[in-house]
Amino acid sequence: VNGPWAKFSQTVDYMMELKPKVAFPTHDAFLSIDGDGLIDHMVGGFAAKVGTEYNRLAIGEPVEL
Secondary structure, rough: OOOOOOOOHHHHHHHHOOOOOOOOOOOOOOOOOOHHHHHHHHHHHHHOOOOEEOOOOOOOOOOOO
16 A cells, blocks of 8 residues: 555555455555554545455464455
């Protein structure tokens, strides 16, 4: 959800078009804890509109795909 190549609106547009069952942020090490909260709030709101479960994983937390 964040990177020198990323544009937030394109990230959200892609998620809204794809409508995944689950989404989690990657490439966001540039963000602070406060930045994480803002992004999670914004992306989480858009995710809910298309029925996507949005979760932030803790560093090293595994996820089964």
